[in-house]
Amino acid sequence: MYQETSFNQPDFPDFHLPFGGKLNPENRWVILRELIPWQEVEHQYKQKFSSLGPKALKAQVAFGALIIKERLNISDREAVAQISENPYLQYFLGFREFLDQLPFDSSSFVHFRKRFNEEMIMSINENLCLNDDEENKDDDGDSRELSCSKEEPKAETTETVQQNQGKLLMDATCIPADITYPTDMKLLNDCREKTELIIDKLYAESGLKTKPRTYRKTARKNFLNFIKNKNPKQSFRRASTRKQLCYLRRNLSHIDRLQQKVTLSPLENQLYKKLVVINEIYRQQKDLYDRKSTRISDRIVSLSQPHVRPIVRGKSGKKYEFGAKISISVVDGFTFLDRLSWDAYNESEDLPHQVEAYKRRFGQYPESVHADQIYRNRSNIAYCKERGIRLSGKPLGRPPKDKELLKEVQLQTRQDEADRVAVEGKFGQAKRRFTLARILKRLSNTAQSTIALVFFIMNLEQKLSLRACYCFYQRITMLFQELQNRETAC
DSSP states (O other), X not given: OOXXXXXXXXXXXXXXXXXXXXXXXXXXXXXXXXXXXXXXXXXXHHTTOOSSSSOOOOHHHHHHHXXXXXXXXXXXXXXXXXXHHOHHHHHHTTOSSOOSSOSSOTTHHHHHHHHSOHHHHHHHHHHXXXXXXXXXXXXXXXBOOSSOOOOOOOOOOSSOOOOOOSEEEEEXXXXXXXXXXXXXXXXXXXXXXXXXXXXXXXXXHHOOSSOOOOOHHHHHHHHHHHHTOSSOOHHHHHHHXXXXXXXXXXXXXXXXXXXXXXOSTTSOHHHHHHHHHHHHHHHHHHHHHHHTOSOOTTOOOOSSOTTOEEEEEEETTEEEEEEEEEEEEEETTEEXXXXXXXXXXXXXXXXXXXXXXXXHHXXXXXXXXXXXXXXXXXXXXXXXXXXXXXXXXXXXSSOOSOXXXXXXXXXXXXXXXXXXXXXXXXXXXXXXXXXXXXXXOOSHHHXXXXXXXXXXXXXXXXXXXXXXXXXXXXXXXXXXXXXXXHHHHO
């Protein structure tokens, strides 16, 4: 049932504010502000500046703005608009009072991402995960086990030996970059068009009467004839590639001759960098054409993002992915970014490094390591055996003949697979809930900082949920005590 009412929009001065000019202490942004180690953020941020120059924005404003942008999964402009409209976001950034204006320009996000690099965010992330909150302490002052907080290792003596504790989950994935699916013909065409633009700029400054021939119309026509063919034959493919290589070689020779008369100073920094990349792309594509091969080391697949490399994944529907490859470890629901590389690598090599990082963080080796089959090679098994660590998965060799022992091994293997699901869930959370499904940042350093920041925000969410559980536990305990007091009084 719907009861129709008269539509009387109240005037703006009469609009009622329910919070009465005071912020709600239970708001999520108020709680998040208390969880972040701002002292560590300030310490890391101030090292990026000197004593000279204009005054920069505070570290809390810069780092908090990045958190707001990634946590809400919005654009830079929308993030600035949200901050100017929401008093809770301004309190989160450390403002003393509500300001009904833009606190900074949206272009400042680029500088924020450059200043908070991957290493800084990883250090702040460890400070967040390894320190207990004062709110998570009970009445006796003892810290409750609600997170992977670091325990003080007991001093080892000749009589006692420190035992391995905890579970270490690890896995690797690819973070796709925002590029079109690369083909050799498309890459050569982009390079040719960019060299034509460079020739136009240099010719305008050279004072020559005759402009160098580039045959751009013919080259464009040849390119369109190729891409319109859905299933080109190998001979037609090689012929089209040879033509584009010839066009590109001619343009590069024209640029070399124009450079002798006019330096490359008329070119912007971005265009000059692309010229360097174009020369490398031509070398790689010419080498592939001469060898009749499809493989080459450090292959460039994007002119605008030359740091991106193809990553062989071997998954259904996605044989290759183009972006950064990362290795993470998960402990008690908290995620640590252990490695980030734009080049392909074998993730099984990271197991010793991740295990040693666990010992550095928590003071002892893990009791068990949970990883997929690629990590179970002989070197990793021997490494874990020497340190008393159980590596998950099916043991090597023949299965035991004893039925009871075989059943125990099968149950343990099944339980290990169930425990390892958590690390896959972290990848799903990062790619579905946050922005790691496709990185829109074009610079390698800003993309790396964004990837590290997403895992930091995921740990913030974990802290927030743990605090909510603790508050619920306190309320239930208080209610139970009240019921006991009433029963004793009766």
